[in-house]
Amino acid sequence: xxxxxxxxxxxxxxxxxxxxxxxxxxxxxxxxxxxxxxxxxxxxxxxxxxxxxxxxxxxxxxxxxxxxxxxxxxxxxxxxxxxxxxxxxxxxxxxxxxxxxxxxxxxxxxxxxxxx
Numbered sequence: 407x408x409x410x411x412x413x414x415x416x417x418x419x420x421x422x423x424x425x426x427x428x429x430x431x432x433x434x435x436x437x438x439x440x441x442x443x444x445x446x447x448x449x450x451x452x453x454x455x456x457x458x459x460x461x462x463x464x465x466x467x468x469x470x471x472x473x474x475x476x477x478x479x480x481x482x483x484x485x486x487x488x489x490x491x492x493x494x495x496x497x498x499x500x501x502x503x504x505x506x507x508x509x510x511x512x513x514x515x516x517x518x519x520x521x522x
Contacts, residue, residue, distance in 0.1 A: 407456050410448045418442045420451075426460045464518065471517035472510050479508040 409421040413429070420430045432439040441447030483504035487497040 407451050407454055409452070410442075418448070420456055422456060422458050424458050424461050426458050428456060428458065430456075467517045467520060468514055471513040475510055475513035476505050476508055479504040 407420045407430075408423050410418055410430070411421065413419050418430050419427045421427055430439055430442050431437050432442050441451060480501040484497045484501040487500040492500065
């Protein structure tokens with residue numbers, strides 16, 4: 407956490423190092439954050455890492471896009487090798503080669519461009 411500010415409804419919002427923001431409420435018994443109620447308490451939390459849900463969503467989307475791109479490349483290589491008459495072992499080797507050589511940049515860019 408790099409700072410704090412109040413939102414339009416007077417709720418405290420943590421400013422995160424990644425550039426995102428996250429509410430940090432003290433709402434017993436669900437959320438126990440009494441430190442958020444005082445300037446001293448908030449100041450004591452500066453520099454502490456808070457998991458960013460938005461970054462987690464983006465990371466999950468990128469990981470899923472990479473998995474999908476790799477699976478599609480492996481399936482396509484396996485099928486193409488089968489049509490070429492290769493045995494199962496040869497088909498598997500080509501599928502593994504496709505995994506190693508698949509460019510992932512476009513899949514990652516598409517995942518990052520989707521709204522999260």
